[in-house]
Amino acid sequence: MALQNAFEHEGETRDKIILGKILGTKAELRNKVKEISPVISEIVSSVNQLSSEEQEKEIKENFPEILIPKEKIEEREGLPELKDAEQGKVITRFPPEPNGYPHIGHAKAAMINSEYAKMYGGKFILRMDDTNPEAERMEYHAAIKVGLEWLGIKFDIVKNTSDDMEIFYEKGNELINSGKAYVCTCKREDISKNRRERKACKCSREDTEKNIKNWEKMNTKFKPGDAIVRFRGDMKADNAVMRDPVLFRIIEGKHYTLGEKYRIWPSYDMAVAIEDSIDGVTHAFRSKEFELRKELIDAILDALNMRKPAQGFFSRLEFKGMPISKRIIKPLIEEGKVSWYDDPRLPTLEALRRRGIKPEAIRKFIMSLGLTKANTLAPFDALEAFNRKFVDADSVRLFMVNNAKKLTVRNLPMSSVEIPNHPINDMGKRKIEIDENFYISGDDALNIKEGTQIRLLGLGNVSITKSGIELEGDFVEGGEKSDVAKIQWVPQKTAHRIKMIIPKTLFNGDEFNEDSLEELDAYTEPQYLQLKEGEEIQFVRFGYCRKDSQNQAIFTHK
RNA sequence: GCUCCUAUAGUGUAGUCCGGUUAAGCAUUUUGGCUUCUCAAGCCAAAGACUCGGGUUCAAAUCCCGAUGGGAGCACCA
Numbered sequence: 001m002a003l004q005n006a007f008e009h010e011g012e013t014r015d016k017i018i019l020g021k022i023l024g025t026k027a028e029l030r031n032k033v034k035e036i037s038p039v040i041s042e043i044v045s046s047v048n049q050l051s052s053e054e055q056e057k058e059i060k061e062n063f064p065e066i067l068i069p070k071e072k073i074e075e076r077e078g079l080p081e082l083k084d085a086e087q088g089k090v091i092t093r094f095p096p097e098p099n100g101y102p103h104i105g106h107a108k109a110a111m112i113n114s115e116y117a118k119m120y121g122g123k124f125i126l127r128m129d130d131t132n133p134e135a136e137r138m139e140y141h142a143a144i145k146v147g148l149e150w151l152g153i154k155f156d157i158v159k160n161t162s163d164d165m166e167i168f169y170e171k172g173n174e175l176i177n178s179g180k181a182y183v184c185t186c187k188r189e190d191i192s193k194n195r196r197e198r199k200a201c202k203c204s205r206e207d208t209e210k211n212i213k214n215w216e217k218m219n220t221k222f223k224p225g226d227a228i229v230r231f232r233g234d235m236k237a238d239n240a241v242m243r244d245p246v247l248f249r250i251i252e253g254k255h256y257t258l259g260e261k262y263r264i265w266p267s268y269d270m271a272v273a274i275e276d277s278i279d280g281v282t283h284a285f286r287s288k289e290f291e292l293r294k295e296l297i298d299a300i301l302d303a304l305n306m307r308k309p310a311q312g313f314f315s316r317l318e319f320k321g322m323p324i325s326k327r328i329i330k331p332l333i334e335e336g337k338v339s340w341y342d343d344p345r346l347p348t349l350e351a352l353r354r355r356g357i358k359p360e361a362i363r364k365f366i367m368s369l370g371l372t373k374a375n376t377l378a379p380f381d382a383l384e385a386f387n388r389k390f391v392d393a394d395s396v397r398l399f400m401v402n403n404a405k406k407l408t409v410r411n412l413p414m415s416s417v418e419i420p421n422h423p424i425n426d427m428g429k430r431k432i433e434i435d436e437n438f439y440i441s442g443d444d445a446l447n448i449k450e451g452t453q454i455r456l457l458g459l460g461n462v463s464i465t466k467s468g469i470e471l472e473g474d475f476v477e478g479g480e481k482s483d484v485a486k487i488q489w490v491p492q493k494t495a496h497r498i499k500m501i502i503p504k505t506l507f508n509g510d511e512f513n514e515d516s517l518e519e520l521d522a523y524t525e526p527q528y529l530q531l532k533e534g535e536e537i538q539f540v541r542f543g544y545c546r547k548d549s550q551n552q553a554i555f556t557h558k
Numbered sequence: 559g560c561u562c563c564u565a566u567a568g569u570g571u572a573g574u575c576c577g578g579u580u581a582a583g584c585a586u587u588u589u590g591g592c593u594u595c596u597c598a599a600g601c602c603a604a605a606g607a608c609u610c611g612g613g614u615u616c617a618a619a620u621c622c623c624g625a626u627g628g629g630a631g632c633a634c635c636a
Contacts, residue, residue, distance in 0.1 A: 019578080019616075019617075023579085097635080099635085131636085135635070191634085192632085196560085196632065239631085239632090240561065248634090265634095267635090268636045271636090290630095290636090291563065292561080292630080365570095372570095373629095375563095375564070377569095382586060385585080392600095397596080423599080457595055484595095538596085538599095540597095540598085
């Protein structure tokens with residue numbers, strides 16, 4: 001073993017390392033460290049005295065198996081295993097609030113939960129967490145469903161938290177009747193102040209009878225803001241969430257599905273606790289900012305003698321320079337700085353789709369992030385790298401030139417040319433009609449000098465007789481492929497004009513990037529018109545792009 | 559302010575629970591090379607990390623204590 005280690009590390013080995021290796025494989029020797037370490041030292045020093053050649057000779061003669069290269073360690077696929085999970089019995093859930101458009105953060109929560117259900121052959125629930133009528137809209141509800149469907153996430157059960165209003169009231173009664181919750185009629189500011197100062201208010205000392213009466217009055221007499229139901233937690237607790245949190249409050253807004261049927265609504269903690277328990281959820285994964293609520297949720301369920309799910313937490317996912325929060329995005333839309341929630345600069349699912357990011361890439365990417373609680377501010381290029389692998393195999397290769405310059409080629413021997421749609425995979429060919437008039441990219445035109453040769457890809461070499469803004473040249477029969485600049489081109493007579501949109505980082509630090517959307521004026525082949533909307537293309541020597549419409553393409557990535 | 563969470567290469571992570579089989583693995587990035595009628599993909603190679611300071615131990619990324627950096631909560635939002 002010493003010999004092997006020495007061989008792997010330039011002829012030198014160390015006794016500590018060898019000791020570690022031996023103890024690692026042979027646990028029974030661990031209490032005999034004192035006895036074996038001098039023996040090891042001796043072996044190690046004798047090995048170190050040998051020259052590399054002698055070591056190698058020794059290995060070849062006595063331990064040839066060492067020379068076989070080690071196999072690479074396989075990366076663990078997917079998420080870490082769950083501790084108390086039984087095959088076939090795991091139930092997870094994704095509970096979004098329909099109060100906005102779904103984004104990459106939703107994708108992470110949904111994928112982690114669904115992945116675990118899949119891993120253990122269990123069930124996965126989509127539960128629209130809609131207990132705040134003021135915030136929720138059908139539009140968002142629909143957008144979330146569309147987004148999840150696009151991601152390819154399948155649900156076994158779809159429900160709304162608001163389906164179970166009667167159950168919340170039942171449990172509310174139970175908590176109030178048993179004195180584990182009380183009605184508080186203090187002012188909002190006082191409640192907040194008492195929380196900070198860890199002081200109980202007078203309402204918490206009222207008797208059960210009064211609480212029951214007030215609980216009834218919440219349905220009739222009290223106005224929104226007048227009264228709330230609070231859980232009897234611990235006003236002295238270090239965890240501020242436990243300082244008598246809200247369980248129910250009055251909201252008079254019109255709920256997007258239930259209208260004005262109810263006016264007392266459960267808070268998030270109440271709703272999640274009860275729902276997860278009655279839905280049979282065994283494992284609930286949420287993002288890290290909810291971590292402090294774990295204690296509360298357990299306490300509520302204990303107070304009601306209900307089954308508790310295991311709770312896990314993961315870090316929020318955000319991209320550098322791409323804000324997720326509505327608070328930031330909404331004003332940008334209002335000021336016209338971004339067009340809408342599907343603006344390709346945004347991290348919403350709709351925007352990612354328009355930009356040409358594939359759901360499989362998002363899945364791989366999210367799984368690669370793991371289940372850590374450390375903050376993740378991933379650079380977008382990590383996602384791009386995954387996406388490129390999915391997109392490359394079936395993206396049609398097309399020619400596109402931007403900032404077009406004219407090139408006239410004399411003595412062309414043909415009037416059309418056939419070009420394969422993909423360099424490796426069989427995706428057919430396209431026939432391009434040509435005459436002597438071409439467009440080439442402005443950047444390429446700049447670099448072309450008089451008297452040199454260039455090669456028009458798929459066509460042939462041209463010897464340049466005039467450079468500058470309008471170029472001219474002669475066709476060269478049988479020209480060399482190597483050592484010539486190979487450039488893409490578009491025939492002038494059939495050139496199709498498109499707008500090329502290049503999304504860039506929206507924010508540099510806190511500063512809005514005024515140049516975050518670059519638009520190029522470009523020409524492409526008429527073949528572009530034959531492609532389906534949404535198809536991914538690779539514009540040769542430019543990058544992967546998604547066809548957004550007949551006259552607009554969005555740059556995906558290099 | 560109080561409380562909680564967190565810290566591995568430029569970036570994202572594996573390993574940490576249960577110290578040794580890993581002088582830290584993978585991916586991405588960057589740089590070289592091969593291949594190629596694309597600056598793409600593919601293949602090969604190189605570069606690069608355990609936040610800091612103590613302690614325990616034959617042995618610490620892993621356990622303990624302290625410091626520092628980052629994030630979150632202290633809503634009648636979820």
